[in-house]
Amino acid sequence: MPYFDNNATTPMLPQARAAWLAADEGAWQNLSSPYRSAARAHRLLEDARTRLAALMRTVPERVVFNSGATEANNAIMAWTASALPAGALARVSSIEHPSMLASARKHFGSRLRAITVARDGRVAPAELDEAMRAGRTGLVAVMAANNETGVLNPVGEIAAVCQAHGATFVCDASQWIGRLPARDLPARAFLVGCAHKFGGPKGVGFVCFPEGAEGFRGMLGGKHEHGHRAGTENLAAISAMMAAFESGESHDAAARDERASWRDVCAAAVLEAIPGACVHGAGKQRLWNTLSLGLPRHENTRWVARLDRLGFEVSTGSACATGSDAPSHVLAAMGVSAEQARRTIRISSGWTTTRADWRALGRAIAEVWRTLESEAPGSAVIEI
Amino acid sequence: MPYFDNNATTPMLPQARAAWLAADEGAWQNLSSPYRSAARAHRLLEDARTRLAALMRTVPERVVFNSGATEANNAIMAWTASALPAGALARVSSIEHPSMLASARKHFGSRLRAITVARDGRVAPAELDEAMRAGRTGLVAVMAANNETGVLNPVGEIAAVCQAHGATFVCDASQWIGRLPARDLPARAFLVGCAHKFGGPKGVGFVCFPEGAEGFRGMLGGKHEHGHRAGTENLAAISAMMAAFESGESHDAAARDERASWRDVCAAAVLEAIPGACVHGAGKQRLWNTLSLGLPRHENTRWVARLDRLGFEVSTGSACATGSDAPSHVLAAMGVSAEQARRTIRISSGWTTTRADWRALGRAIAEVWRTLESEAPGSAVIEI
Numbered sequence: 001m002p003y004f005d006n007n008a009t010t011p012m013l014p015q016a017r018a019a020w021l022a023a024d025e026g027a028w029q030n031l032s033s034p035y036r037s038a039a040r041a042h043r044l045l046e047d048a049r050t051r052l053a054a055l056m057r058t059v060p061e062r063v064v065f066n067s068g069a070t071e072a073n074n075a076i077m078a079w080t081a082s083a084l085p086a087g088a089l090a091r092v093s094s095i096e097h098p099s100m101l102a103s104a105r106k107h108f109g110s111r112l113r114a115i116t117v118a119r120d121g122r123v124a125p126a127e128l129d130e131a132m133r134a135g136r137t138g139l140v141a142v143m144a145a146n147n148e149t150g151v152l153n154p155v156g157e158i159a160a161v162c163q164a165h166g167a168t169f170v171c172d173a174s175q176w177i178g179r180l181p182a183r184d185l186p187a188r189a190f191l192v193g194c195a196h197k198f199g200g201p202k203g204v205g206f207v208c209f210p211e212g213a214e215g216f217r218g219m220l221g222g223k224h225e226h227g228h229r230a231g232t233e234n235l236a237a238i239s240a241m242m243a244a245f246e247s248g249e250s251h252d253a254a255a256r257d258e259r260a261s262w263r264d265v266c267a268a269a270v271l272e273a274i275p276g277a278c279v280h281g282a283g284k285q286r287l288w289n290t291l292s293l294g295l296p297r298h299e300n301t302r303w304v305a306r307l308d309r310l311g312f313e314v315s316t317g318s319a320c321a322t323g324s325d326a327p328s329h330v331l332a333a334m335g336v337s338a339e340q341a342r343r344t345i346r347i348s349s350g351w352t353t354t355r356a357d358w359r360a361l362g363r364a365i366a367e368v369w370r371t372l373e374s375e376a377p378g379s380a381v382i383e384i
Numbered sequence: 385m386p387y388f389d390n391n392a393t394t395p396m397l398p399q400a401r402a403a404w405l406a407a408d409e410g411a412w413q414n415l416s417s418p419y420r421s422a423a424r425a426h427r428l429l430e431d432a433r434t435r436l437a438a439l440m441r442t443v444p445e446r447v448v449f450n451s452g453a454t455e456a457n458n459a460i461m462a463w464t465a466s467a468l469p470a471g472a473l474a475r476v477s478s479i480e481h482p483s484m485l486a487s488a489r490k491h492f493g494s495r496l497r498a499i500t501v502a503r504d505g506r507v508a509p510a511e512l513d514e515a516m517r518a519g520r521t522g523l524v525a526v527m528a529a530n531n532e533t534g535v536l537n538p539v540g541e542i543a544a545v546c547q548a549h550g551a552t553f554v555c556d557a558s559q560w561i562g563r564l565p566a567r568d569l570p571a572r573a574f575l576v577g578c579a580h581k582f583g584g585p586k587g588v589g590f591v592c593f594p595e596g597a598e599g600f601r602g603m604l605g606g607k608h609e610h611g612h613r614a615g616t617e618n619l620a621a622i623s624a625m626m627a628a629f630e631s632g633e634s635h636d637a638a639a640r641d642e643r644a645s646w647r648d649v650c651a652a653a654v655l656e657a658i659p660g661a662c663v664h665g666a667g668k669q670r671l672w673n674t675l676s677l678g679l680p681r682h683e684n685t686r687w688v689a690r691l692d693r694l695g696f697e698v699s700t701g702s703a704c705a706t707g708s709d710a711p712s713h714v715l716a717a718m719g720v721s722a723e724q725a726r727r728t729i730r731i732s733s734g735w736t737t738t739r740a741d742w743r744a745l746g747r748a749i750a751e752v753w754r755t756l757e758s759e760a761p762g763s764a765v766i767e768i
Contacts, residue, residue, distance in 0.1 A: 001421075008414035009616060017408065024401065024585070030392035034685065034700050035692040037385075067451035067587060070615035074603045099605025099614055106604060196616060201408070203451060203587045203618035219458045220490060221483025230483055231454035232393060232580060234587035301418065308419040316418050 002357040004314045006197075006289060007147050007175060007348035013199035013244050020201060020240035031233045032224070045235050048242045055182045055249060056191060056208045064228040065238050066218060068205035069174040069194035073099040075218035075229070076170055076190050076207065080139050081107035083215060084168070088138025091115050091131065091167075093123050093153075094333035095146050097318075100172055101329075104141065115142065121151035121281040121334045129161045137167045144176040144185060147318050148330040148346055149281035150290025152176075159186030168213065174205075178248030179287055180256070195241035198248045199351075204237035251351060260288035262355045263347075266362040267291055273366035280331060280344065291347040293365075294336070298372045300345050306368040307345075312361050315346045386741040388698045390581075390673060391531050391559060391732035397583035397628050404585060404624035415617045416608070429619050432626045439566045439633060440575060442592045448612040449622050450602060452589035453558040453578035457483040459602035459613070460554055460574050460591065464523050465491035467599060468552070472522025475499050475515065475551075477507050477537075478717035479530050481702075484556055485713075488525065499526065505535035505665040505718045513545045521551045528560040528569060531702050532714040532730055533665035534674025536560075543570035552597065558589075562632030563671055564640070574600075579625035582632045583735075588621035635735065644672035646739045647731075650746040651675055657750035664715060664728065675731040677749075678720070682756045684729050690752040691729075696745050699730045 003011070012020075027041035046060065053060040066072055077100065081090070090108040092100060093115040104112050113131070115123055123142050132140075140162050142153050155171055162169040169189040176185065178198020185191055190213065194205040209216045209228070221230035271277050276296030295303060300316040307314055317328045327341035336344070347361070387395070396404075411425035430444065437444040450456055461484065465474070474492040476484060477499040488496050497515070499507055507526050516524075524546050528539050539555055546553040553573040560569065562582020569575055574597065578589040593600045593612070605614035655661050660680030679687060684700040691698050701712045711725035720728070731745070 005414065005417055005419075008417050009412065011412050012408055024396055028393065028395050028586075029697075030389065033389055033392050033697070034688045035389075035697045037697065067455070068615055070603050070605045071451070071455075073605065074614075097605065099603070102604035102614075201618075201620070202412075202616055203621055219454050219483070220486035221454045221457065221481065230458075230486075231452055232586055234585075236585070237587055304418045313413075313417070313419045313421065 001311045001313060002353065002361060004312060004347045004349055004353070004357075004361060006350040006353075007150075007346065008315055008318070009196045009202065010199050010350055012201055012240070013247055015247060016200050016240040016244040019243040020236045023236040023239040027235055031235065032222070041235055045233055045238065048235075048238050051242055052206060052245065053208075055245060056185070057183055057187050058208045061226055062209050062211075064207045064209065064216070064218065064225045065233065066205055066207060066225075066229050067203050068196070069097070069172060069192050070099040071218065072192040072194075072205055072207045073097065073172060074103045076192070076216075077103035077107045079216050079218070080168060080170070083213075084138035085136070087111070088136050089113050090139040090141070091128070091137055092141040093117065093143065095121065095148075095330045096141055096143055097147060097172060097174070100141055100143070100170075115140070117333050119335050120283055120285075121146060121149050121330070122285065123153050123158060125154055125157035125161050128158060129164070132161065132165045132167065137165055139168045139170060141170040141172070144171050144173040145180070145287050146281070146330060147175050148328055149292040149334075150175070150287035150348070151281040151283075152180075152285045152287065154285075155186050155189075156184075159189055163188060168210070175287060178245060179289060181249065182245075193245075195237065195244060198244050200241035200244035201237045204234055204241050206241075248351075256288040259349065259351075259353070262353075262358040263288065263291055263349065266358040267293070269362040270365050274369050280334065280336060289349040289353075292331075293345050293347060294340055295343045295345065295369075297343065297376070299342055302372060303345050303368060306371065307364055310364045310367065312364050315348075317341075317344065317346050385695045385697060386737065386745060388696060388731045388733055388737070388741075388745060390734040390737075391534075391730065392699055392702070393580045393586065394583050394734055396585055396624070397631055399631060400584050400624040400628040403627040404620045407620040407623040411619055415619065416606070425619055429617055429622065432619075432622050435626055436590060436629065437592075439629060440569070440592045441567055441571050445610055446593050446595075448591045448593065448600070448602065448609045449617065450589055450591060450609075450613050451587050452580070453481070453556060453576050454483040455602065456576040456578075456589055456591045457481065457556060458487045460576070460600075461487035461491045463600050463602070464552060464554070467597075468522035469520070471495070472520050473497050474523040474525070475512070475521055476525040477501065477527065479505065479532075479714045480525055480527055481531060481556060481558070484525055484527070484554075499524070501717050503719050504667055504669075505530060505533050505714070506669065507537050507542060509538055509541035509545050512542060513548070516545065516549045516551065521549055523552045523554060525554040525556070528555050528557040529564070529671050530665070530714060531559050532712055533676040533718075534559070534671035534732070535665040535667075536669045536671065538669075539570050539573075540568075543573055547572060552594070559671060562629060563673060565633065566629075577629075579621065579628060583628035584625035585621045588618055588625050590625075632735075640672040643733065643735075643737070646737075646742040647672065647675055647733065650742040651677070653746040654749050657746075658753050664718065664720060673733040673737075676715075677729050677731060678724055679727045679729065679753075681727065681760070683726055686756060687729050687752060690755065691748055694748045694751065696748050698745075699732075701725075701728065701730050
């Protein structure tokens, strides 16, 4: 069954599962224990940390393994809120993940300012720079790639703006890592990655903190992770994450461009078949795998259910918001109406999605359109 | 190699690994996604929640899956500190895990009071009751079974004291779950469990919160876990944890008593062979698997290294404190001197540890004693 919800989660890659099993069977000891097998397992952890640091262009001492992006975003907001000067403002983009937005509201309260996005879904560095001239900005949070639209933010330019103003930059790269090269992320930022978004297991991720944030502390209760995050280290999950990360990094620009072209061919076919359909955040600065498709009629839950029956798994939007009655805050920030947001489906492919899968999806969407239209009140024919 | 460090972590049980693989391969979807395979996976999660609630004598709505005990203790202290009245005191036992102690210090600060323990390592309910007559106590934290000594606290009586005073009871049961019946834990308490202590995977655990604590929130950012803890659910790990939990519950009192007797025979042999050796927290109210052995001479790091070479993995104390120069805070709370604490080793068996393993360990400890003594300055013979 073609799976088109990779921005929600991904199936585990075979090499990640193999790494998990190898560590679970051969290096399951508590890494803090004082005998040799534990020391060997601990070396595997530090080896993983060194490999991750190399991919992220940082040093191992600034890599903190944790349980995933939600923990990371919560911990970074909690720690920065107490570490920054009392009056410092936090500027957080309106399209951040709920784990960032909710944590920012909790920990910064009245010190929180929203960074708006344009209709294309991107944060504009010049506008951010302008806003930062007023008031003392301690922190800026802008995600690298949006989970709903795939839109990429100009994080290099944003990092430069932050540096010019002496603000800490927090960049949630959960949707970027494993899909685009980590080396293109800014080095001077809190960077967040989450394994299950790129073929690793659930329940594991990482934070790389920037120079100057050596006091960063997540959970308390032990000297694990060089003092930055307590809790027995989950070596099996970390090993699996590294296998998946390295697999993601093995793809080149040609592979990405090819996959983007398959997606774009599908989108063009859909736009031709369905008058009034649109792509949110259309443009080149997007993940190669994501298609946020606005449809002219019928609630997205109906689209998703029909596509599911035809064998295609797509989403109504971010998994975190599913079941919520509220329309997407990301689309709202881009100026999309609540009605249009409720007619939007999110399609996100993976590295193993084929050109044939995309073509078949395009045909399926057109078929669902014809079916839903024929069922609509006033139609001449009812098909089931 | 006989493994005697089960209080630090346990190898994954075969049935737990099988459950992990089954979920990872068959139910890896994001449980919040809107198609049928995700809904099926979500039902597996709620099934696991129902099974856990039954074992813990609570309702599924009060079960919160998370990344483990360190997260649980951090989250409970953070939330209760803000939810309790501003002047309410937190009374936390001196033998709690560092994740509880450090979180209590951070979140309660000057509102924190220590609960002392007697020489036997137990909290005395009558003394706690007496202390609670002065000042408004909002919270009491006492672990069910201590990780270093295996000493069991009278948690039923403590729960009754808390109820009489209207205080919230927080009971870290990380070392209890899977070893003793969960039904013997108090129902009206925050209860914490951690899978890798009982044959499940690392990176997963749970909180059961008591009636009245419906506002409990851990990490923010989504409606997962009925709104109590955000983050993509780790179904594979949760399924594995449940398989291990149910396996632990399958053992009966006779099986526990038999294993305690093997441990006690080993301890008796050691006390006979080594004049001046002692067992910390000796007595019946102890986990069947734990032996905190005070030795008359030689640093525990030397004991551990020698036993490791002979094929026995034991610990110097809690894994969290390994590498720290400070002697055990648990033994210090029991009145054990720093010198004696540095001559103490922790031995902790598992369900698969045999009588022969315990006998062999007893012989190995006696052998190491003879070797270390013979190497000591002034000895007539140097053996290596």
